[in-house]
Amino acid sequence: MSTAAAGFLLDVGFGLLLLAVATFALRSRTTYAAVVGFVTFGVLLALVWFRLGAPDVAITEAAIGGGLTGLLLLNASAVLRPTEAAAAGERPRLLVRAAALVAAAAVAGGLAIAVLALPSPAPTLAPLAVAGAPATGLGNPVAATLMAFRATDTLLEKVVLLLAIVGVWSLAPDAWWGGRPGRRHQADPKGTLVFFARLLPPVGIVFGVYLLFVGADHPGGAFQGGTILAAMWLLAIMARLSDTPAIDGRWLRFWLVAGPAAFVLVGLAGIALGDAFLSYPEAYAKPIILGIELVKIVTVAATLALIVAGPPERPGDPRR
Amino acid sequence: MTLVDLFSAALIGAGVFFFIAGTVGLLRFPDTLTRLHALTKADNLGIGLIVIGLLPRVADGWTAAKLIAVWVLILLASATVSQLAGYSARREKESR
Numbered sequence: 529m530s531t532a533a534a535g536f537l538l539d540v541g542f543g544l545l546l547l548a549v550a551t552f553a554l555r556s557r558t559t560y561a562a563v564v565g566f567v568t569f570g571v572l573l574a575l576v577w578f579r580l581g582a583p584d585v586a587i588t589e590a591a592i593g594g595g596l597t598g599l600l601l602l603n604a605s606a607v608l609r610p611t612e613a614a615a616a617g618e619r620p621r622l623l624v625r626a627a628a629l630v631a632a633a634a635v636a637g638g639l640a641i642a643v644l645a646l647p648s649p650a651p652t653l654a655p656l657a658v659a660g661a662p663a664t665g666l667g668n669p670v671a672a673t674l675m676a677f678r679a680t681d682t683l684l685e686k687v688v689l690l691l692a693i694v695g696v697w698s699l700a701p702d703a704w705w706g707g708r709p710g711r712r713h714q715a716d717p718k719g720t721l722v723f724f725a726r727l728l729p730p731v732g733i734v735f736g737v738y739l740l741f742v743g744a745d746h747p748g749g750a751f752q753g754g755t756i757l758a759a760m761w762l763l764a765i766m767a768r769l770s771d772t773p774a775i776d777g778r779w780l781r782f783w784l785v786a787g788p789a790a791f792v793l794v795g796l797a798g799i800a801l802g803d804a805f806l807s808y809p810e811a812y813a814k815p816i817i818l819g820i821e822l823v824k825i826v827t828v829a830a831t832l833a834l835i836v837a838g839p840p841e842r843p844g845d846p847r848r
Numbered sequence: 849m850t851l852v853d854l855f856s857a858a859l860i861g862a863g864v865f866f867f868i869a870g871t872v873g874l875l876r877f878p879d880t881l882t883r884l885h886a887l888t889k890a891d892n893l894g895i896g897l898i899v900i901g902l903l904p905r906v907a908d909g910w911t912a913a914k915l916i917a918v919w920v921l922i923l924l925a926s927a928t929v930s931q932l933a934g935y936s937a938r939r940e941k942e943s944r
Contacts, residue, residue, distance in 0.1 A: 719935075720928050720931040720932060720935075721928065721932060723928075724924070724928040727924065728924070731921070
């Protein structure tokens with residue numbers, strides 16, 4: 529069998545597997561099983577992005593789509609468990625179901641038309657991005673696109689993260705405002721989890737920062753690296769080696785806004801010194817971008833970990 | 849086919865065998881602990897054999913080191929997760 533034919537079979541296999549896992553996730557009886565299906569779908573989808581030659585998207589999908597969102601949904605399914613039987617017993621009225629059917633069909637149909645109507649070959653700015661990448665000093669055209677050509681999108685993405693954490697915190701009961709998110713975890717201090725949580729973070733932190741720096745020239749970046757740092761922090765919290773911070777801490781608030789703020793400051797400096805918002809002077813483009821990314825990785829790690837930790841559930845430090 | 853190809857094919861084939869065996873065990877075994885037992889065979893032996901099979905094919909020592917690091921991390925993660933899942937399964941059984 530030739531390599532192309534083997535690759536084709538592999539792609540068809542992935543496609544069928546994705547459809548099967550998606551069907552499983554949608555049709556499973558319990559929320560928990562659906563979430564397991566969703567996480568599996570995310571990991572498979574990451575492999576498909578690799579097959580499509582988009583490793584940057586693949587890493588993000590595995591970390592955010594499968595890992596982080598899966599964790600959020602797992603938490604949600606644990607919270608919903610007591611009400612799940614009652615919710616499963618309810619059947620919405622015919623009108624509601626018909627409306628849902630129409631809405632779902634309209635979205636799927638619209639997407640199908642949009643995809644099928646694309647001219648072939650699809651219009652692309654990829655050659656321009658690759659040609660322009662050297663001007664930013666970055667070897668990875670994806671990083672150049674995210675941090676230079678479409679930097680405003682990346683900035684807004686960071687603002688969305690900030691809005692997400694505000695949304696999570698707004699669910700806090702008044703009594704616990706300023707308190708610590710999540711419950712205090714129990715862990716056997718001599719158990720496996722604690723051992724793992726002592727062993728892994730040094731490796732994980734190095735790898736997270738490595739992803740940030742390698743992102744300049746290869747797949748990776750602050751977002752993927754930040755996700756790994758967040759995971760290491762959450763691991764330490766789950767093993768009771770660390771605790772979630774009280775949400776009114778000054779340093780915490782500082783780091784949550786530091787990423788978008790650094791971006792905005794650089795953007796305004798671009799207006800003052802250069803041509804436009806977020807225009808980098810060409811000679812310093814790479815150090816400026818790496819600087820923003822360094823601040824951003826801390827912001828991303830703190831924000832993602834706190835989104836997973838949830839709204840405050842207990843009092844903060846009694847000394848304050 | 850060179851000797852290196854044969855070596856890789858044999859080891860990767862053996863690795864795939866352990867993955868299939870582990871998956872069959874996961875689907876067929878009766879309870880959580882025996883299913884975990886099946887899964888760890890796939891994780892430990894399957895990945896290990898595939899990594900050894902891939903080692904002579906990589907471009908440089910740096911890539912080889914990365915492959916071995918992946919193997920060690922998977923070993924560590926799967927051993928920990930198996931312990932935790934087994935612990936939680938036993939606690940659930942006792943509380944019933």
